[in-house]
Amino acid sequence: MKNETRPEHFDPPSVIGTILRRLHIDIPLFIGLLLTSMLSFLILYSAGSQDVDILLRQAARVGLAFFLMTLLAHVNPYQFKRYSALLFGLGIFLLCAVLIMGQIGKGAQRWLELGLFRFQPSEMIKLTTPMMVAWFLAEHSMPPKFKQLAIATVLILIPTLLIAVQPDLGTALLVASSGAGVLFFAGLSWRFMFAIVATLLSLTPILWHFMRGYQRDRVLTFLNPEADPLGRGYHIIQSKIAIGSGGIYGKGWLGSTQSELDFLPESSTDFIFAVFAEEFGLFGCLSLLSLYLLIIARCLFIASQAQDTYCRLLASSLAFTFFVYVFVNIGMVIGVLPVVGVPLPLISYGGTSIVTLLAGFGILMSIHTHKKRLSHL
């Protein structure tokens, strides 16, 4: 029995390796995440005007996030599957609670005040939505039938819309793509996907009608940033200057003039990639993108090795969502996508996103390290 529950990959090379395996840690993934986090401190120090306080606060969050990841890696994936629906329901309930409280308190509210810390239900939903959809689809054989697709779509739309009205377009986008990821990996037919894309495009005018004033501004500014150089276009213009002036080799660490001289707003949160690109140049950008791609590749590998449908769908969707994070943020900073509030994963300053991200990686590690030795696959 004991032999069988032990992970099958990697022969124990050292004492540390044994400990990590006991902890159910996936070493390549762990190293990738650790490297990215270290890089994050380096950039934050520069982007945050060399303020050590900011680093310490971020270190506390990263520590907490790694702890949570290890904790989740320890949980048997069967437990995730078992509680998927319950957690999803709880998340929806909390989202509604936040929305109603926001209505009473007037204005946008995204978190619940829990005495010591603030809790954002929309962060929890980022994980529970793919869990729920994966759980639902795993009950049936793949690829899903039309009826299951319809139900799954509703399951995705409910949390997406609840977050979109908060209004938090960035998070809504991530939740929607995490659910859509599950559908894609479940084998949604290509024809169907094209049909959906076509429908969405035709719905654009209607969506435009329902957008808030500032959301419209963002889209308009994206299309023509020079029109409003003091206002909305300021971000994009300044971030392009920062990135472009970095050149091939960059200006070197702490050499960013754009963020240093307060040209670049939000330089340590959503726009941190611009600081990175200015200081480390094209080479730095390619290295960071490679690091991200290695993490994603490892996650997809884990998904391909997973042993049941639920684990496969969940693991692959988490990997996919991580990429969406990277793509939307960098795309926005380099001016190919509209400005939506999505941080650069593992790098941007801020607590909530890194905790959720590493929790997701915890689930991936759990899936990979709780496999059974099967006689034939």
Add this chain to the structure above:
Amino acid sequence: MSPIYSVKDNTVENRLFINRIIAAFIVIMLLTVGLVVRLVYLQIVGHEHYASLAKSNSVKIVPLVPTRGIIYDRQGRILAENTPSYSLELVPEQISDMDDTLAKLQQLLSIPDEKIEQYQKQRKRQKRFASTPLLLNMNDEELAKFAVVRPYFPGVDIHTQLVRHYPYGDLSSHVVGYVGRINEAELKELPVSEYRGSTHIGKLGIESSYEIPLHGKTGYAEIETNVQARSLNTLNESDPEPGANLYLTLDIELQRTAYDALEKYNGAVVAIEVKTGGILTFASRPGFDPNPFVVGISNDAYQLLQDSENQPLYNRALRGLYPPGSTIKPFIALAGLEYDAISAPQKLFCPGYYQLPGVSHKYRDWRKGGHGSVNLNEAITQSCDVYFYRLAGTLGIDHIHDFLQKFGFGEKTGVDLVGEKPGLLPSRDWKQEQKNRAWYPGETLITGIGQGYHQVTPLQLARATATLANKGNIVTPYLVEKLVGAHETRPGPEVHKGVIPLKQDHVTDVINAMVNVVHSERGTAKGVGRTVNFHIAGKTGTAQVFNIKQNAKYNENDIDFKLRDHALFIAFAPAEDPEIAVAVIAENGGHGGSIAAPIAAKVIKQFLKDRQKTQP
């Protein structure tokens, strides 16, 4: 083995999934290549262009904040202005020994230790060449002291900035309002580019309702800076457009007369120019000094204002809700004539109380023995309650509601101030909806003498009075006469005009009775009638603060000051060709005739005297 790992050994499913993983990886690679292409475009192709923008000489766009418009009263007296405020600022890179300099300055100007600490903290966050303030809001003595020794302090200088100032303080606070620092919630609502660089925004009163024209248009300058962000020269400039100056219809000296006349009483005086609707006085006592709010009022000082028993932050003229009391009687009388419920000469007998058929409750008159037989003129002159109980009973609540609504009771007047209260005009439907109860006949009777559910704001009461004085031509009050901008002068708000169809004989009957209130021997405000050489038409009112039990006697001296009746008075003058209409409410004043009427008379007298001077 536990059954939980039951894997569906389905090769089709496996192949499908692996295919999807490969497809996903290809898509991810393609999108990443897209990002890389864009990065190459920015960092290699566009590098020189962007580097020249960012590198040695960079262009910084700096907002140029417009000067806020000035607010004047109708005589051109300044109600809100921008005055220079002086601050002592230090440039660290020009100071060789910072600690020594700070110590000397501290001794010279006796600066408290906290300010030095605060400065030290702020300095660390700034560039070495940036000017950082040590002392804000310097007074004349500090300025003089420093001026003498200035040559010995290189790198230390006095800087000037404009700060909003309200010379009339508490007198104008409830009309003009004030500006304060922009808070986070406001920042989200504001147009970003217009307010980049602005620190203050109108929070209350005219400052708030005319925020956009007062603020003006922000300009910007493109400034060339070097690597350290030191400004080198200005490349391009788009001048800011200063905010429009506002001219109000308000007469601040008339306002002062009204405010002072209220003396010890809390309350409100609203005076309206009958022909135009322009508000002449809008006094709410007590007011508060708005100037501390501009620089940021301390928590303690704010708490003190909030907790004060007299509620100085409460705009009584705009938001105070009071029962109209007997001031409603001229309107009820007019309703009686218009609906043909009564004729002017018809006499009703007043024994001192009134009873509904089959009900034991006695609706009392304020005069114990009653007024005897009175016609409409006498009923208004002496403020006979029984006459109006009976008239209200005949009219019924539906007619009363519909008629009073035409005079603007129960709805906002639409004045150009934010936060106005609509008051409450009761009706059958309202009671059913709000209280889920049927309307009782007894409630109609007390509505007839302005008690019960009916609640008015002083502004509403003044407006209704002005409309009556204007013979049914609806008067809509407003405060801003004109906006004088850099390029154009615009008139104030467009006011609603309308006519209540009234028989002019009926209006004359009611106005004659109101003249008798002030000028006849039996009038309830005869005291003021003797002091003027023209005719005032008025009506006194007394609003109960608490209910006296059946048979109990109301004795003013026995009860707590705060529970005494409110004194009300409405008036317009000259009665023959009205120019000004006034509504006065003196909280806990007791009697309308003796307390509120003289206040109104003072305002009217001064207004007509000033008018004679300007129009000989």
